[in-house]
Amino acid sequence: MPPRRQRPTTEPALKAFGSQMKRYRTKAGVVQESIAARTHTSVSFVSLVETGKRPCKREFTTVVDELTGANGALLELWEDLYRDGSPVPSWFLNWSAIEGEAESLITWQHTILPGLLQTEAYARQLLTTEEAVKNRLDRQTILTRSDPPAVSLTALLSPTVLSNPVGTRETMQEQLAHLCSMAELPNITIQIVIPTGRPVAVGGAFVVATHPDLSAVAYLDTAVRGITTDARDDLSALSEVLRHLQSRALPENMSIDMIRKAHEEL
Structure with missing residues (x-):
């Protein structure tokens, strides 16, 4: 060996x-x-x-x-x-740095909400240390900063994300309310993807970061660790997945109505 x-x-x-x-x-x-x-x-x-x-x-x-x-x-x-x-191996790239230097991010999440949109209480249910929670919350400042300009975020979410219980009922209520609030920012788009017909994006959650020079880097969630890649074939495959996801996504206003309904049902 x-x-x-x-x-x-x-x-x-x-x-x-x-x-x-x-x-x-x-x-x-x-x-x-x-x-x-x-x-x-x-x-x-x-x-x-x-x-x-x-x-x-x-x-x-x-x-x-x-x-x-x-x-x-x-x-x-x-x-x-x-x-x-x-x-360079996929884990050789520093995702937090790539994320912060991006001009835009587009993410697909099918189980939990994107880290950039999580409340502190929600994040605490998923992370094991105070340092990890702090780092996640600190990363979120890229969405509200002014210099450099705030990063544009498009979050494509499965309806399962809204009903998947993370923490207490109060934690989920606060989280869904926060999601609606963040959707009001001009640089944030949140859309619910309705599953129909042949399933897509069955491989897991991912994020694609696009930089001012139009170069792109992706972060893929796996059961072992997150993988970062800028390989052309990987990005091409993810682009095709995003095309299918966006074709099934509800308009923004209908998506937010769905999130508000989930909040009310709690």
Whole structure:
């Protein structure tokens, strides 16, 4: 049996690559705008790579290596990070950072409410430590911040989410009322997906984050751990699932009426 591969931490490896890239860029007198133009990305993406918050593809590294006169050093470092021939492992990406830097989020939830829309009492029923609860509540500020602009969130929910008891009756009453309140914000859309015909999205809950440079990253819930991916095939498959889900989603006003009815029935 081959030795078990050690799970690397996110920041040290990506920061090591990013700091070297910045060093070569600065030494060569190349500005981030030039790299963005040559790689058909954005200045924000270049900055995220240099600060170790986002991985980059080999094609990107090839251009940067040539543009900065690194003479293959950056490519060699990239090859070392990706030496198994695959992209940075899905759990290599820091989802909370990706989420906070996104321009928009779209999520499908079939069992519980999205963490960004949970009340403290609801979250306490799902999390085991005070630190975890605090982190979840702190993450929610991306929906109400002003600088940078608040993230746009579209939450597609199964009707089961409204009736699935989490905590006490009071906890659910407060949670559903909070859901209606959050739906009033201009950057938040909540829609109930009515199941009809062939089931879709049977694989589990997920979130897709889209950034200002139009790059996308997805977070998938599994029984073992959350998986983060920016693989093209994965994103394409999720896009198709979202298309089916949105075709079955009630309009916003009807969705909120359904949530209010669930609240009243409690």
